[in-house]
Amino acid sequence: MSVSPWAEALQSHSWRRPALIAFVVLVLTVTYQLLIKPKARTKFPVWATLEVALTSYLLDQKAQGRRVLSALRRNDGSLFGLTSWHQLLVDPPQVDRLMAHAAGSITAAPVQYTLMTRVFGNPDSPEFEKKFFSSWKELNAPVEKLFLNDTAATAALERARILEKANSFVTFTTDRSLMKHWERSADIKVTSSDGVKKVEASLQSLSRDFGACVAIPQLYGQDFMERYPQVLDDLWKFDNDLFPLMMIGIPEWAPLRAVREGRAARSRIMTEIEGLYRRIDQHQHGKPIDFDADMSDISDVALGRSTVYEKHGWTLPERGACDLAIFWGQNANTQPVVFWLLAYVYSTPGLLAQIREEIVPYANNSTSGELTALDIPSISKNCQLLKACVFETYRLVVEVTSIRHVTRPITLTDGERKHELKSGSFFSAPLSLVNHDASVYRDPDVFDPTRFLEQNDASGKPVARYGKLKPWGSGAAMCKGRTFAEKEIMVLGAAIVAAWDIEPESGKWELPAMVPGTGAKKPVRDIRVAISRRKL
Numbered sequence: 001m002s003v004s005p006w007a008e009a010l011q012s013h014s015w016r017r018p019a020l021i022a023f024v025v026l027v028l029t030v031t032y033q034l035l036i037k038p039k040a041r042t043k044f045p046v047w048a049t050l051e052v053a054l055t056s057y058l059l060d061q062k063a064q065g066r067r068v069l070s071a072l073r074r075n076d077g078s079l080f081g082l083t084s085w086h087q088l089l090v091d092p093p094q095v096d097r098l099m100a101h102a103a104g105s106i107t108a109a110p111v112q113y114t115l116m117t118r119v120f121g122n123p124d125s126p127e128f129e130k131k132f133f134s135s136w137k138e139l140n141a142p143v144e145k146l147f148l149n150d151t152a153a154t155a156a157l158e159r160a161r162i163l164e165k166a167n168s169f170v171t172f173t174t175d176r177s178l179m180k181h182w183e184r185s186a187d188i189k190v191t192s193s194d195g196v197k198k199v200e201a202s203l204q205s206l207s208r209d210f211g212a213c214v215a216i217p218q219l220y221g222q223d224f225m226e227r228y229p230q231v232l233d234d235l236w237k238f239d240n241d242l243f244p245l246m247m248i249g250i251p252e253w254a255p256l257r258a259v260r261e262g263r264a265a266r267s268r269i270m271t272e273i274e275g276l277y278r279r280i281d282q283h284q285h286g287k288p289i290d291f292d293a294d295m296s297d298i299s300d301v302a303l304g305r306s307t308v309y310e311k312h313g314w315t316l317p318e319r320g321a322c323d324l325a326i327f328w329g330q331n332a333n334t335q336p337v338v339f340w341l342l343a344y345v346y347s348t349p350g351l352l353a354q355i356r357e358e359i360v361p362y363a364n365n366s367t368s369g370e371l372t373a374l375d376i377p378s379i380s381k382n383c384q385l386l387k388a389c390v391f392e393t394y395r396l397v398v399e400v401t402s403i404r405h406v407t408r409p410i411t412l413t414d415g416e417r418k419h420e421l422k423s424g425s426f427f428s429a430p431l432s433l434v435n436h437d438a439s440v441y442r443d444p445d446v447f448d449p450t451r452f453l454e455q456n457d458a459s460g461k462p463v464a465r466y467g468k469l470k471p472w473g474s475g476a477a478m479c480k481g482r483t484f485a486e487k488e489i490m491v492l493g494a495a496i497v498a499a500w501d502i503e504p505e506s507g508k509w510e511l512p513a514m515v516p517g518t519g520a521k522k523p524v525r526d527i528r529v530a531i532s533r534r535k536l
């Protein structure tokens, strides 16, 4: 989860004006905050979000930007920051050392608390704060057990009936009531040319919602999806409209349509998750279950979190609001990455054929193109070119800033210098800044998965390695869903590539420009494509 969705926007030249506005807002906010001298600083300040964005933008301007920053910043060396309350660290080896500090010195909990209260709709009250800080570690444990553990993540994907779903990626129907859930927002049209039946669709909506329909039941069960048909519309409305505005401190009462509709979507999601946790509570206490709902496939994540919520006295509405963070975190980055991966693989000349050759032992088709077998463990283990494509997609579309609160003073050795990070301050590491640096990645704007392929010394075969890429953050608070996310992206990518031919409706692949998202970037427009069963 990145909290600097505007950083990327500021890196494009068309955003210079917003950069200037952000700078002015930043200076005013810092001055205001310093003047009123707030007592507690347990929340990540709004002005620091803007500071991350502005600093990232200026650093990307190389010498010129660094000159401006040098004039403004408080420290020198690898630290950039206007105040002693928030410093930005840009040197990757330093970041790794700093992030390796024990939990007694740095923590991500106040950052999570900030998101909980600023974005996910929880009350910012002393009672809630106490409840949150006493349980957040315990609440993360069930998430780690399922989404971080290799065997558990693979088993979850094996339960997700991906083969069957991938064969119905498009169903060649225009009757909305017969469509699969993921087809409903893709503006489907059924056509045929040269005797081949095709579906015209919006690729981003289709692939993003397809991924969400695979993932969400692995968290909350199928019944949740069926009981709440608007779930995907609400998720993306909250993610696209409300989340970035809340992060930059727009008040909830702001008379903006995006805020009003985003809040309504958020409130519907929270109510539905609250209803789910009521049923889980009934199930766990042997009581009659609302609607006699099917509870057989609710994940151990939700069951385990329910136990922790109960232990710490969370009310049902609080459970709904808190779990929104997990629901959002499970989907907000993963599903856009599935879209971009497909867009890159289908549009890069020659790559589709190479990937198909690589996955054929693990994703078999019948002569009519339908998938007949999908070997999930082998795809994530053996398909190194596909994995390199996923890494290259992360590099191009995932924006990451790790943020921590300092709980004990830290002395940072920075070459000849020593910096003091004081207790109670925050520091941020904009980890994806390096992803666009031509001295690290040659031709950084080009999609080239081979940059992540290295030769394995023992086998002599190519193997995909992360190198300097850090899509999951750094240190102990690194992403708790990364194993599941990466497997999901690879397997969905493999299944769709194996079963479907996809061509741009315009006749020529043109990938849309990107705008900052809440982590993964979003296309400025969807891509209209024609999809047909793969010709073998």
Ligand code: HEM
Residues within 6 Å of the ligand: 001, 002, 108, 112, 140, 143, 147, 326, 329, 330, 331, 333, 334, 337, 398, 400, 401, 402, 403, 471, 472, 473, 474, 475, 476, 477, 478, 479, 480, 481, 482, 484, 485, 519
């Ligand atoms: C491509 C997909 C994903 C990306 C790029 C991603 C990225 C990230 C990043 C950058 C962080 C912040 C780490 C830091 O502060 O250093 C994070 C945190 C987190 N992510 Fe993910 N994530 C993805 C998918 C998922 C999934 C599927 C889940 C499952 C629920 C998940 C759950 C979490 C949680 C619980 C945290 C908070 C960890 C903590 O504070 O201890 N993420 N993620």
